[in-house]
Amino acid sequence: MMDFKIDTNFYTVSQVRHLTEHAFVVQVPRRNFKFTAGQHLVLGMKDDYHTREYSIYSGENEEVLEVLVKEVEEGYLSPRLKQVKEGDSLEIHGPFGHFGIEEKKRDTHKHVFIASGSGIAPFRSMVKTYPELDYQLIHGVRTIDEGYERENYSTDRYVLCTSRDDNGDFKGRVTAYLHEQEFDKNTQFYLCGNSQMIFDVLELLKNKGFGRDSVSAEVYF
Amino acid sequence: MNISDSERVRSVLERIGYVWTDNEEEANLLGILACSVRQKPIDKVYNKISQWNRWKNKRNLVTFISGCILPTDKERFLKLFDLIFSMSELSQLPAMIRDYGVVTPGALDSSVTAMPANENIFQLWDVKPNYQSDFEAYVPIQNGCDKFCTYCAVPYTRGREVSRPSQEIIDEVAHLAARGYKSITLLGQNVNSYGLDKKGEEITFPELLRAIGEAGNKLQQKFWLYFTSPHPSDMTREVIEVISQYDCLAKQIHLPLQSGDDRMLIKMKRSHDLQKYREIVQDIRQLIPQATLFTDIIVGFTSETEEAFQNTVEAFQEFKFNMAYIAKYSPRPGAASYRWEDDVTNDEKKGRYQRLTLVLKRHAYRYNQSLVNKEMEILVTGKDRKGQYLQGLTEGKIITRIESLDESLIGKIVPAKIISAADFSLTAQLA
Numbered sequence: 001m002m003d004f005k006i007d008t009n010f011y012t013v014s015q016v017r018h019l020t021e022h023a024f025v026v027q028v029p030r031r032n033f034k035f036t037a038g039q040h041l042v043l044g045m046k047d048d049y050h051t052r053e054y055s056i057y058s059g060e061n062e063e064v065l066e067v068l069v070k071e072v073e074e075g076y077l078s079p080r081l082k083q084v085k086e087g088d089s090l091e092i093h094g095p096f097g098h099f100g101i102e103e104k105k106r107d108t109h110k111h112v113f114i115a116s117g118s119g120i121a122p123f124r125s126m127v128k129t130y131p132e133l134d135y136q137l138i139h140g141v142r143t144i145d146e147g148y149e150r151e152n153y154s155t156d157r158y159v160l161c162t163s164r165d166d167n168g169d170f171k172g173r174v175t176a177y178l179h180e181q182e183f184d185k186n187t188q189f190y191l192c193g194n195s196q197m198i199f200d201v202l203e204l205l206k207n208k209g210f211g212r213d214s215v216s217a218e219v220y221f
Numbered sequence: 222m223n224i225s226d227s228e229r230v231r232s233v234l235e236r237i238g239y240v241w242t243d244n245e246e247e248a249n250l251l252g253i254l255a256c257s258v259r260q261k262p263i264d265k266v267y268n269k270i271s272q273w274n275r276w277k278n279k280r281n282l283v284t285f286i287s288g289c290i291l292p293t294d295k296e297r298f299l300k301l302f303d304l305i306f307s308m309s310e311l312s313q314l315p316a317m318i319r320d321y322g323v324v325t326p327g328a329l330d331s332s333v334t335a336m337p338a339n340e341n342i343f344q345l346w347d348v349k350p351n352y353q354s355d356f357e358a359y360v361p362i363q364n365g366c367d368k369f370c371t372y373c374a375v376p377y378t379r380g381r382e383v384s385r386p387s388q389e390i391i392d393e394v395a396h397l398a399a400r401g402y403k404s405i406t407l408l409g410q411n412v413n414s415y416g417l418d419k420k421g422e423e424i425t426f427p428e429l430l431r432a433i434g435e436a437g438n439k440l441q442q443k444f445w446l447y448f449t450s451p452h453p454s455d456m457t458r459e460v461i462e463v464i465s466q467y468d469c470l471a472k473q474i475h476l477p478l479q480s481g482d483d484r485m486l487i488k489m490k491r492s493h494d495l496q497k498y499r500e501i502v503q504d505i506r507q508l509i510p511q512a513t514l515f516t517d518i519i520v521g522f523t524s525e526t527e528e529a530f531q532n533t534v535e536a537f538q539e540f541k542f543n544m545a546y547i548a549k550y551s552p553r554p555g556a557a558s559y560r561w562e563d564d565v566t567n568d569e570k571k572g573r574y575q576r577l578t579l580v581l582k583r584h585a586y587r588y589n590q591s592l593v594n595k596e597m598e599i600l601v602t603g604k605d606r607k608g609q610y611l612q613g614l615t616e617g618k619i620i621t622r623i624e625s626l627d628e629s630l631i632g633k634i635v636p637a638k639i640i641s642a643a644d645f646s647l648t649a650q651l652a
């Protein structure tokens with residue numbers, strides 16, 4: 001019999017929430033998995049050797065561990081993950097990375113989270129972990145249904161920017177929204193998602209006088 | 222088991238300082254040459270590695286696998302073994318051992334750990350290499366990495382940063398220097414984050430350098446202490462101040478930049494930007510103006526545009542490196558960027574490599590030219606390739622050819638007058 005040391009890294013799926021045709025949340029029991037909000041884990045399926053990185057979607061104090069996955073149709077793992085059902089086994093390693101709330105600025109700054117698509121995942125973890133946090137979440141998607149589980153955020157703190165329909169809070173890309181905004185100098189920005197969005201927002205923030213010390217970024221692809 | 226392959230692997234490992242043991246339970250490095258033609262031997266591999274990985278909980282052990290491996294197994298093995306390579310990559314094994322954060326002194330060719338075995342030292346730092354040099358030594362101070370650069374698999378494969386106890390490092394350096402070692406290099410993936418894994422319990426990197434500096438002051442022996450590689454985001458002015466205060470801390474800094482473009486740095490998840498790098502270089506130029514500056518660069522990283530590359534060229538013009546290890550980007554299995562489109566063509570990467578090398582040469586030559594007619598100290602390291610001259614290194618690690626064949630000088634630091642300069646080297650006469 002094969003004797004894998006990695007047994008302890010196997011988790012049984014306790015829930016799958018399909019949010020749209022292509023996005024879903026996979027939940028497993030937390031067990032002893034310790035992390036700080038913003039970190040990612042590495043996920044694979046049983047009997048499959050491929051793994052991918054996913055930001056942790058659940059809060060530090062929850063009893064479950066969740067990831068939000070957006071299916072990349074031509075991709076390898078995400079379409080397979082979409083088929084996962086309660087009771088299936090997943091292999092999880094981590095946590096990894098340093099993306100997270102700037103500790104020193106936690107209570108002195110406003111925290112502006114800027115996400116594209118599934119890049120909202122680490123911010124959900126941060127908001128769940130720090131309910132008192134002074135934050136604003138700006139989420140760029142194509143259509144309103146991609147405003148994943150937006151009931152998690154108070155309406156005065158969440159702005160959904162939809163580029164392909166008029167049903168969000170703002171019609172257009174996050175960059176267009178940000179362009180019109182003024183920010184206090186005590187603001188810390190966090191960017192997460194595709195690199196093009198991150199590059200564009202960085203440029204925009206630079207023009208508004210915010211350098212790299214005021215910006216953290218997590219690139220997905 | 223493929224006996225002839227295993228002999229070849231053994232000989233490469235022995236050349237870089239490992240000593241064979243028949244006792245699996247005492248080995249620091251364990252490997253398998255696999256055959257995946259049949260499933261049975263592969264099943265045995267899984268059994269073996271799970272046992273070895275259990276041992277890793279108790280001692281620091283490095284594992285590798287090579288041989289014929291199916292792509293599917295390869296993905297799986299990446300997670301289970303520290304190193305995976307094909308037999309055709311065997312010659313690169315020493316570099317891989319070093320790249321993967323396994324800071325064996327032997328992996329750098331000339332090596333020694335001189336301290337007697339200490340029960341408290343992690344097994345990794347207890348490897349017993351062949352003594353190949355009696356004047357150059359490498360001292361591992363840390364293993365693993367916490368940085369997660371997207372082009373690199375080290376943090377996923379080698380695990381978290383672990384700092385070696387400072388007293389052992391200080392003792393080992395002092396012991397080596399007292400024995401006459403002239404060039405001692407502290408090794409680690411991120412040397413300047415030394416101690417941060419044991420905050421409050423262990424000293425920091427500048428404090429470690431200071432302690433070595435103090436130990437150096439007490440010794441009668443002259444030596445130069447180097448370190449590689451530091452990470453710009455953990456580099457402080459304090460480190461540079463300490464270097465400026467002690468003679469034995471060599472005035473040479475190797476500071477990987479990787480790209481001169483802030484967007485690329487974000488995509489690489491380097492956690493420093495060009496401005497941060499610039500501030501460090503300004504501190505170096507102000508506090509240790511005589512220091513040479515080396516760097517590492519990746520050209521052609523995924524989505525690197527011509528404009529982004531030009532920013533690296535401009536960074537070279539600004540920082541005037543004395544040496545740069547320029548790598549053409551190639552995706553590494555296990556790294557996040559492995560799955561991102563490798564969209565800069567090979568020809569383009571080659572072109573960028575050549576263009577950057579030209580800029581590097583120009584500045585390196587100008588610096589070398591400025592040394593002509595100066596008297597400098599040279600550590601004589603051997604004879605040049607043709608055996609016609611002695612060869613050595615300045616304190617700033619510029620290769621220097623010395624017009625002499627007096628082999629008794631090998632391993633000594635000697636005064637010499639620089640008489641001519643080339644792009645990356647100098648020629649000197651004994652003073």
Ligand SMILES: Cc1cc2nc3c(=O)[nH]c(=O)nc-3n(C[C@H](O)[C@H](O)[C@H](O)COP(=O)(O)OP(=O)(O)OC[C@H]3O[C@@H](n4cnc5c(N)ncnc54)[C@H](O)[C@@H]3O)c2cc1C
Nearest residue numbers: 052053054055068069070075076077078118121220221560
């Ligand atoms: C640190 C980190 C955290 C991440 N966190 C998340 C997360 O929380 N949720 C999530 O859904 N994904 C996340 N990703 C991306 C994830 O790791 C996978 O790349 C993604 O699920 C696609 O995997 P795949 O095997 O289906 O596609 P692959 O076969 O690997 O092919 C992926 C291709 O699609 C591109 N790609 C990757 N992600 C996307 C995307 N979202 N939309 C469009 N194209 C993409 C890649 O550049 C690549 O060219 C993260 C990536 C990193 C590096």
Ligand code: SF4
Nearest residue numbers: 366368369370373375
């Ligand atoms: S390249 Fe980055 S991730 Fe890899 S070892 Fe160096 S600092 Fe760590």
